[in-house]
Amino acid sequence: MDQSELQRLAQANRERIIAFCRELVRTPSLTGEEGRLAEFVLEAMEALGYDEALIDSAGNVIGHIRGGSGRSTLLHAHLDIVDPGDPRRWTDGPYSGALRDGYIWGRGASDDKGCLAAQVFAVALLKEAGLAPAGDVYVAAVVGEEIGGLGSRYLAGSFHPDLAIIGEPSANTLRRGHRGRCEFIVTLQGRSAHASVPAQAINPHYDLARLVLALRELDMHHEPVTGGSTVAPTLLRSDQRSANVIPGELTLHLDWRNAPGESPEDAMERLQALLDDTLGGETIYSLSVRTDHVVSYTGYEQDVRQAVAPFWMEEDDPLLLAARAQLQQALGREVGVDVWQFYTDGGFLYGAGVPCIGFGPGDPRMAHVFDERLAVDELIEGVVGYMALAMHMGAVSG
Numbered sequence: 001m002d003q004s005e006l007q008r009l010a011q012a013n014r015e016r017i018i019a020f021c022r023e024l025v026r027t028p029s030l031t032g033e034e035g036r037l038a039e040f041v042l043e044a045m046e047a048l049g050y051d052e053a054l055i056d057s058a059g060n061v062i063g064h065i066r067g068g069s070g071r072s073t074l075l076h077a078h079l080d081i082v083d084p085g086d087p088r089r090w091t092d093g094p095y096s097g098a099l100r101d102g103y104i105w106g107r108g109a110s111d112d113k114g115c116l117a118a119q120v121f122a123v124a125l126l127k128e129a130g131l132a133p134a135g136d137v138y139v140a141a142v143v144g145e146e147i148g149g150l151g152s153r154y155l156a157g158s159f160h161p162d163l164a165i166i167g168e169p170s171a172n173t174l175r176r177g178h179r180g181r182c183e184f185i186v187t188l189q190g191r192s193a194h195a196s197v198p199a200q201a202i203n204p205h206y207d208l209a210r211l212v213l214a215l216r217e218l219d220m221h222h223e224p225v226t227g228g229s230t231v232a233p234t235l236l237r238s239d240q241r242s243a244n245v246i247p248g249e250l251t252l253h254l255d256w257r258n259a260p261g262e263s264p265e266d267a268m269e270r271l272q273a274l275l276d277d278t279l280g281g282e283t284i285y286s287l288s289v290r291t292d293h294v295v296s297y298t299g300y301e302q303d304v305r306q307a308v309a310p311f312w313m314e315e316d317d318p319l320l321l322a323a324r325a326q327l328q329q330a331l332g333r334e335v336g337v338d339v340w341q342f343y344t345d346g347g348f349l350y351g352a353g354v355p356c357i358g359f360g361p362g363d364p365r366m367a368h369v370f371d372e373r374l375a376v377d378e379l380i381e382g383v384v385g386y387m388a389l390a391m392h393m394g395a396v397s398g
């Protein structure tokens with residue numbers, strides 16, 4: 001099979017792929033409300049001739065086509081979208097799915113419905129053309145990506161493919177990893193008093209100031225490709241609402257991006273040591289990871305710790321080199337390799353021992369912005385890329 005065959009297949013089905021992607025955009029799927037979209041994707045997989053398609057208890061849609069005796073490959077994308085904000089700021093409305101100027105417009109077009117549409121069709125077109133992949137191929141459309149990976153945490157606990165292709169916008173170039181993210185909460189407890197008699201209080205603001213300044217000087221984990229770990233103080237809350245009362249308790253949120261080589265546990269240990277070194281006063285301090293109770297549209301629930309591991313693949317990893325060679329051949333051009341600035345669900349699969357590679361149509365800068373859009377040509381090229389990876393990666397050993 002030569003590269004032009006995959007190109008020809010994708011081009012011959014261009015209108016179907018575009019129509020499918022537009023329908024995905026027209027179906028709102030805020031986190032926790034992915035049910036209607038999940039049903040739509042399931043029905044599409046059934047109609048497109050997948051060997052098997054189901055919705056698991058977390059609400060993820062899993063499609064499967066059988067391949068040869070090679071290794072299994074998972075194509076992974078997410079169903080959920082972030083809130084579109086003020087609908088008046090969207091030229092065509094947030095869920096228009098309009099086709100204009102060579103783009104599909106609407107919330108989710110780039111993040112992540114273009115990737116999802118391309119994956120669903122890539123596998124279906126191989127099947128329709130009678131092209132058998134080297135190994136079994138799965139497509140997972142997961143829930144809850146935008147608020148801590150509920151669906152992928154569930155998936156990673158029950159399913160271990162030999163390779164996962166993480167579909168998030170990368171403009172059809174490769175991604176070999178990203179930093180993780182930990183949301184830490186530091187609580188500083190002093191003693192409240194009337195602001196006119198500060199001597200009677202233990203004002204936690206002073207320890208807070210020491211902590212914030214110490215954070216700026218903290219020597220962070222170094223990693224040249226991702227730029228290394230970073231930490232930023234973000235939300236600050238006081239237990240008081242009056243300006244003439246000294247607070248008894250302050251709560252500070254820290255957004256810690258952990259570079260490859262630093263696990264969430266490593267980061268927490270470093271932060272605990274910093275607290276112990278810096279806060280020797282009368283304030284009682286504690287450190288925790290933000291945990292949210294999350295319920296999916298199916299009723300599946302879990303306490304989600306906001307601590308995501310990085311995923312990482314070395315530059316000379318045989319799987320990465322093979323994926324690059326396959327893509328370059330199928331797309332007929334150079335395919336660069338980079339890292340993502342944001343994190344993805346790849347961290348959960350990687351953490352469960354699944355090698356991950358990132359690839360997807362769409363401009364990463366289009367994620368989470370007004371007038372989000374996806375270039376149609378990129379969508380079609382993405383289908384070709386996923387077809388090549390689904391077809392051949394099962395023959396590569398890691």
Ligand SMILES: [Zn+2]
Nearest residue numbers: 078111112168
């Ligand atoms: Zn995304």
